[in-house]
Amino acid sequence: MSLWLPAASDNAAEVDHLIGALLVISAAVLLLVFGLLFVYLIKYRAGSPIDRGAIAQKTWRVETAWTAATLVIFFGLFVWGADLYVRLFQPPQRALKIYVVGKQWMWKVEHAGGQREINTLHLPVGMPVELVMTSEDVIHDFAVPAFRIKHDVLPGRYETLWFTPNRPGIYSLYCTQFCGLDHSKMSGNVVVLSPPEFQTWLAQNGGSHTLAADGRALFMRYGCSGCHGIDGSNDTSGAQSTVRAPSLGGLYGAPVPLTDGSVVIADDRYLHDSIVDPERQIVAGYAPIMPSFAGQIGEEDLLKLILYIKSLPAGGSP
Amino acid sequence: MSAVTADGTVAVEKSGIEGSYLTDGYTLRSWLLTTDHKRIALLYLAAITMFFFIGGFAAALVRLNLIVPQGLLGSAETYNRLFTMHGVVMVWFFLVPAVPVTLGNFLIPLMLGARDLAFPRLNLLSWYLFMLGGAVTLWALFAGGVDTGWTFYTPLSTMYSKSHVVLAATGIFISGFSSIATGLNFIVSIHRLRAPGMTWYRMPVFLWSLYSLGVLMVLATPVLAITLLLLALERVFHIGVFDPAIGGDPLLFQHLFWFYSHPAVYIMILPGFGVVSEIIPAFSRKRIFGYKFIVWASVSIAVISFFVWGHHMFVAGTSLYSAVLFSILSYLVAVPSAIKVFNWLGTMHKGFIRFDAPMLYALGFIGLFTIGGLTGLWVAALAADVHLTQTYFVVAHFHYIMVGGMVSAFFGGLHFWWPKITGRLYPEMWARVAALVMFIGFNLTFFPQFILGYLGMPRRYFSYAPEFQVLNVLSSAGASILASAYLLPLGYLVWSLLYGERATGNPWGATGLEWQTASPPPTANFVETPVVTQGPYHYPTPESMQLHG
Numbered sequence: 001m002s003l004w005l006p007a008a009s010d011n012a013a014e015v016d017h018l019i020g021a022l023l024v025i026s027a028a029v030l031l032l033v034f035g036l037l038f039v040y041l042i043k044y045r046a047g048s049p050i051d052r053g054a055i056a057q058k059t060w061r062v063e064t065a066w067t068a069a070t071l072v073i074f075f076g077l078f079v080w081g082a083d084l085y086v087r088l089f090q091p092p093q094r095a096l097k098i099y100v101v102g103k104q105w106m107w108k109v110e111h112a113g114g115q116r117e118i119n120t121l122h123l124p125v126g127m128p129v130e131l132v133m134t135s136e137d138v139i140h141d142f143a144v145p146a147f148r149i150k151h152d153v154l155p156g157r158y159e160t161l162w163f164t165p166n167r168p169g170i171y172s173l174y175c176t177q178f179c180g181l182d183h184s185k186m187s188g189n190v191v192v193l194s195p196p197e198f199q200t201w202l203a204q205n206g207g208s209h210t211l212a213a214d215g216r217a218l219f220m221r222y223g224c225s226g227c228h229g230i231d232g233s234n235d236t237s238g239a240q241s242t243v244r245a246p247s248l249g250g251l252y253g254a255p256v257p258l259t260d261g262s263v264v265i266a267d268d269r270y271l272h273d274s275i276v277d278p279e280r281q282i283v284a285g286y287a288p289i290m291p292s293f294a295g296q297i298g299e300e301d302l303l304k305l306i307l308y309i310k311s312l313p314a315g316g317s318p
Numbered sequence: 319m320s321a322v323t324a325d326g327t328v329a330v331e332k333s334g335i336e337g338s339y340l341t342d343g344y345t346l347r348s349w350l351l352t353t354d355h356k357r358i359a360l361l362y363l364a365a366i367t368m369f370f371f372i373g374g375f376a377a378a379l380v381r382l383n384l385i386v387p388q389g390l391l392g393s394a395e396t397y398n399r400l401f402t403m404h405g406v407v408m409v410w411f412f413l414v415p416a417v418p419v420t421l422g423n424f425l426i427p428l429m430l431g432a433r434d435l436a437f438p439r440l441n442l443l444s445w446y447l448f449m450l451g452g453a454v455t456l457w458a459l460f461a462g463g464v465d466t467g468w469t470f471y472t473p474l475s476t477m478y479s480k481s482h483v484v485l486a487a488t489g490i491f492i493s494g495f496s497s498i499a500t501g502l503n504f505i506v507s508i509h510r511l512r513a514p515g516m517t518w519y520r521m522p523v524f525l526w527s528l529y530s531l532g533v534l535m536v537l538a539t540p541v542l543a544i545t546l547l548l549l550a551l552e553r554v555f556h557i558g559v560f561d562p563a564i565g566g567d568p569l570l571f572q573h574l575f576w577f578y579s580h581p582a583v584y585i586m587i588l589p590g591f592g593v594v595s596e597i598i599p600a601f602s603r604k605r606i607f608g609y610k611f612i613v614w615a616s617v618s619i620a621v622i623s624f625f626v627w628g629h630h631m632f633v634a635g636t637s638l639y640s641a642v643l644f645s646i647l648s649y650l651v652a653v654p655s656a657i658k659v660f661n662w663l664g665t666m667h668k669g670f671i672r673f674d675a676p677m678l679y680a681l682g683f684i685g686l687f688t689i690g691g692l693t694g695l696w697v698a699a700l701a702a703d704v705h706l707t708q709t710y711f712v713v714a715h716f717h718y719i720m721v722g723g724m725v726s727a728f729f730g731g732l733h734f735w736w737p738k739i740t741g742r743l744y745p746e747m748w749a750r751v752a753a754l755v756m757f758i759g760f761n762l763t764f765f766p767q768f769i770l771g772y773l774g775m776p777r778r779y780f781s782y783a784p785e786f787q788v789l790n791v792l793s794s795a796g797a798s799i800l801a802s803a804y805l806l807p808l809g810y811l812v813w814s815l816l817y818g819e820r821a822t823g824n825p826w827g828a829t830g831l832e833w834q835t836a837s838p839p840p841t842a843n844f845v846e847t848p849v850v851t852q853g854p855y856h857y858p859t860p861e862s863m864q865l866h867g
Contacts, residue, residue: 005772005773005774014701015701015702015704015705018699018701018702019696019702019705019706019772022695022696022699022702025695026689026693026695026696029688029692030688030689030692033659033663033684033685033688034685036663037663037666037681037684037685040663040667040669040671041666041671041673041681044602044666044667044668044669044670044671045670045671045672045673046603046670046671046672053668054859055604055667055859059607059608059611059664060611062608062660062664063608063657063660063661066656066657066660067653067657070653070657071653074649074650074652074653074695075646075649077695077698077699078645078646078649078699080699080701081645081700081701081702081703082642082645082646082700082701083701084700084701085632085638085641085642085645085700085701085704086638086642088701088704089638104478137473137478138471138473138474138477138478139471139473139568141633141708143708143776145705145773145774146774148701148704149704149705150633150704150705150708151633151635151704152633152634152635154562154569154635155473155561155563156562156563157562157635159635172774172783174774174776175776176707176708176709176776176777177471177708178398178466178467178469178471178474178777178778179474180398180474180478180479181394181395181465182394183398183778183779183780184389184394184776184778184779184780184781184782185394185781187783294563295563
């Protein structure tokens with residue numbers, strides 16, 4: 001048995017400091033409450049002849065004092081916890097994106113280079129990693145205690161989680177949202193390697209295609225190219241199509257004006273939603289004619305399509 | 319246990335079972351069709367005792383399974399159904415009703431100086447609804463069970479589970495109407511049936527707690543009913559509400575579910591606060607410290623508890639801003655609870671403290687509730703919650719509040735008012751032993767789970783990594799001690815029904831109108847309607863105690 005949990009990410013040490021502070025405050029309050037309790041129980045037991053003196057009739061001063069003290073301590077803890085939490089929502093631009101798909105009862109991991117793994121996640125040490133996660137069925141949760149992070153993985157949308165592993169080693173990963181029969185088997189390992197080892201691992205496990213290249217094949221197979229053009233440049237002159245669809249070249253990361261006047265950034269989540277639920281956000285100037293692909297394209301294929309779209313440069317063949 | 323002499327301000331009437339509500343009819347019909355709040359309370363007591371032991375049995379099997387890392391029961395399917403059964407039965411058929419429908423039902427009219435609750439027949443109807451809901455849910459659980467956990471998260475529960483989800487939900491849906499009717503009955507009774515002279519600030523804290531609870535029950539339970547209805551619609555008719563594959567939103571379920579279930583946590587614990595606020599003054603022989611702060615703390619808990627549900631969803635994929643807001647609101651709701659703990663300590667200060675069993679349970683409550691409350695601060699701190707939520711840390715945290723706190727308070731109250739309810743005294747020494755063993759067994763069971771949670775062991779795991787075994791074995795050992803401590807009262811309380819010493823009207827020398835009538839009370843509660851001329855807890859001042867002592 002080990003009462004010690006490795007702290008293997010930049011975030012882990014900071015969370016441990018917060019938990020340490022909570023432990024100290026809790027211990028102090030417990031000591032106070034139990035201390036007073038035992039003193040009173042002994043001193044003021046019914047048989048004790050000690051002189052009680054007069055009891056206080058007005059209590060509001062004490063009440064106000066301990067209410068105020070409690071509020072101040074609580075507010076401090078709130079700020080501390082919130083500050084660390086807010087950072088979890090701000091992945092750095094240069095983070096290495098890795099795609100995770102949860103399904104009953106396994107984790108499928110896809111690296112941009114086409115490397116795939118199941119229930120294992122290989123990472124380089126010292127580099128921010130952003131996981132883009134979704135589920136094929138129920139809600140799962142991707143948790144790595146050694147990094148002090150977890151996040152629910154939802155069907156039908158992308159959730160992200162980022163961290164920077166700072167210590168090579170092998171750490172447990174768990175599904176922590178109850179997901180059915182073999183929930184407790186949906187666990188595995190995160191393997192943190194030094195950068196050269198990671199490069200070697202990528203090379204040895206490299207798929208013959210990148211995810212984007214696979215995505216290109218799917219783009220044709222699902223008929224996306226019929227309207228959006230073979231290279232996403234909405235040049236459909238080669239195809240027998242008269243349908244007008246938005247150009248996809250250079251779309252990723254760009255602002256998209258919508259019919260309702262708002263503007264969204266075309267990130268992973270936007271692209272995903274536009275494929276499975278295209279009527280929700282219609283690009284300004286286009287008719288809502290795209291059919292929904294919900295239930296027809298699996299989450300892994302969706303990822304490849306998105307990475308293909310991401311690879312398309314503005315206005316021309318890649 | 320020896321009867322305390324009355325302090326002079328309390329009239330003690332002659333005791334005796336004869337002429338009491340217990341002898342007012344001996345037929346089964348006289349019990350099953352009664353509208354007497356005291357008899358209905360006993361009907362409820364029998365029912366929730368059964369549910370407590372069913373839920374406890376499931377928990378025992380869960381702890382048995384976790385003795386070995388690969389799972390002793392050998393089947394994840396069985397294990398998943400057992401912890402779901404434990405949660406469903408304990409939450410909806412023990413913790414939510416426990417104190418209100420037994421002690422609350424029995425004591426509200428007595429404390430108010432009234433004949434009965436405002437709507438006696440509605441009270442009986444709520445018992446039948448509760449039993450019907452319980453029967454339907456038990457049917458689901460024994461016909462094969464439910465494997466979603468008590469939280470029924472979608473789309474697992476609506477589209478993927480192959481178990482009796484709709485049947486179990488139907489039972490909970492039905493029993494919800496029992497909660498609503500009970501809450502309404504309490505609110506109206508406290509508004510309308512107070513004895514002459516009993517102003518709001520002359521009411522015992524117990525009544526304030528049950529008033530706040532009534533408001534929570536009436537406002538929150540309908541949301542649960544709507545949620546379960548939507549769940550059933552999606553599961554049976556595939557109407558897309560929660561499953562994104564058919565156009566729903568899985569987080570919507572969690573919002574709705576916790577909008578009920580967080581106030582429900584306070585539905586469970588508020589009556590516990592009320593019980594402890596009666597016991598501590600009685601056994602410290604001193605007026606309660608900061609009466610108005612305690613009662614307004616209950617009311618503010620009832621209000622704020624409606625605005626903290628999002629703290630169950632800090633890692634669920636809600637927005638950053640909502641998480642920050644729910645974090646600070648969660649800290650705010652903890653303030654009134656802290657105020658209460660300090661006030662109970664203030665009550666003991668300069669008191670004449672006796673260590674009868676109810677007081678031991680109340681002291682156990684303070685200790686365990688404080689630990690449960692403090693660890694609540696850990697999971698309200700956003701970044702700490704990210705690490706600790708969905709692990710055994712959370713399991714330990716809410717068991718400290720619900721079992722350590724609430725169940726201790728329930729046993730404390732049961733012992734305190736046992737002489738009033740049955741007209742018999744329980745064996746004091748056995749009761750003290752049970753209180754002590756319960757405290758030790760509880761800590762041994764749940765304290766290791768805090769550590770397990772910090773180390774990262776997820777909850778609801780049938781099998782686990784071998785490094786977690788030692789702490790799990792400790793926890794299971796504690797559970798066996800705890801189980802034996804729960805069996806003790808079942809034995810000696812039943813024994814006391816037959817052989818216990820007859821109780822006087824006021825064996826503890828406590829204040830409160832319920833002690834001014836006979837034990838057990840007559841069907842009409844009071845021979846004459848009492849008139850209230852002073853506030854609650856008018857225990858003598860230390861000065862006068864020392865003059866006499």
